[in-house]
Amino acid sequence: MASEPVLSIRNLVKRFGGLVAVNDVSLDVFPGEVVALLGDNGAGKSTLIKCVSGVHSPTGGHIIFEGEEVHFSRPIEARDHGIETIYQDLALANNLDVPGNVFLGREVEKSYLGGLLRPLDNKFMLAQTASALASLHAEIPSLEVPIESLSGGQRQAVAIARAVYWQARLMIMDEPTNNLGVPEQHKVLDLIRALRDRGVPVILISHTLPEVFAVSDRLVVMHRGRKVTEKKVGDTNSEEIVQYMVGALDDTRTPAPVA
Numbered sequence: 001m002a003s004e005p006v007l008s009i010r011n012l013v014k015r016f017g018g019l020v021a022v023n024d025v026s027l028d029v030f031p032g033e034v035v036a037l038l039g040d041n042g043a044g045k046s047t048l049i050k051c052v053s054g055v056h057s058p059t060g061g062h063i064i065f066e067g068e069e070v071h072f073s074r075p076i077e078a079r080d081h082g083i084e085t086i087y088q089d090l091a092l093a094n095n096l097d098v099p100g101n102v103f104l105g106r107e108v109e110k111s112y113l114g115g116l117l118r119p120l121d122n123k124f125m126l127a128q129t130a131s132a133l134a135s136l137h138a139e140i141p142s143l144e145v146p147i148e149s150l151s152g153g154q155r156q157a158v159a160i161a162r163a164v165y166w167q168a169r170l171m172i173m174d175e176p177t178n179n180l181g182v183p184e185q186h187k188v189l190d191l192i193r194a195l196r197d198r199g200v201p202v203i204l205i206s207h208t209l210p211e212v213f214a215v216s217d218r219l220v221v222m223h224r225g226r227k228v229t230e231k232k233v234g235d236t237n238s239e240e241i242v243q244y245m246v247g248a249l250d251d252t253r254t255p256a257p258v259a
């Protein structure tokens, strides 16, 4: 690819005490690309992306975002750089409505009496939220209801609309279709494509290989903390990827000498 990577991870290591959760992983993500991060439970996928999103500080290695090395010590620092992450548990505020979630921590206020009164500009936030959702062709009947009353797919749409509205430069999604029904899974995949079509690269963690093959450009497989392969989607298939996920294939292993 001719363009510069949006994200370069170099020789990343993350230890928890004696456990090496991420072991010397390097990885590039280019503009407008969907990169799937695959691996069995405990492979280190979530830990790797949490190093990028500011949840964990890496033990070693480098993270280069848009050409500059970054050291995030809190998730808000990553968000301020345009790295939006949807974690396995989603992290929306259940009791707030849809605009309340899109503008969470970044609420827009009106100003009266020279700033003496600063009520929230709910009308503005509602209109902006509605247009962000419309631009993604996401249908949510009413925005002024608590998020907890929405379906799983609608909640994903809200999280993605938040990323679009705040002009995310990189979207990270950790198992976004877990616990969703099939029609909703398809909607989330459409949302991922909509992000990609806007040039926003996506790192997608998923266990569902058919959906990974349907939406990704490149696949990266981790096994026990290490990256064991990286393939273009057209150069591999589910059977081969499973072999890498279970550790039967490993591109980093030196071949056994021929006797």
Ligand SMILES: Nc1ncnc2c1ncn2[C@@H]1O[C@H](COP(=O)(O)OP(=O)(O)O)[C@@H](O)[C@H]1O
Pocket (backbone or CB within 6 Å): 016, 019, 021, 039, 040, 041, 042, 043, 044, 045, 046, 047, 048
């Ligand atoms: N906060 C933590 N403290 C200690 N160990 C952790 C922590 N988070 C993850 N681990 C361990 O790191 C390894 C990788 O976990 P994780 O990144 O969640 O894997 P995956 O997302 O691929 O299932 C596992 O052995 C897990 O138990």
Ligand SMILES: [Mg+2]
Pocket (backbone or CB within 6 Å): 045, 046, 047, 174
């Ligand atoms: Mg995980």
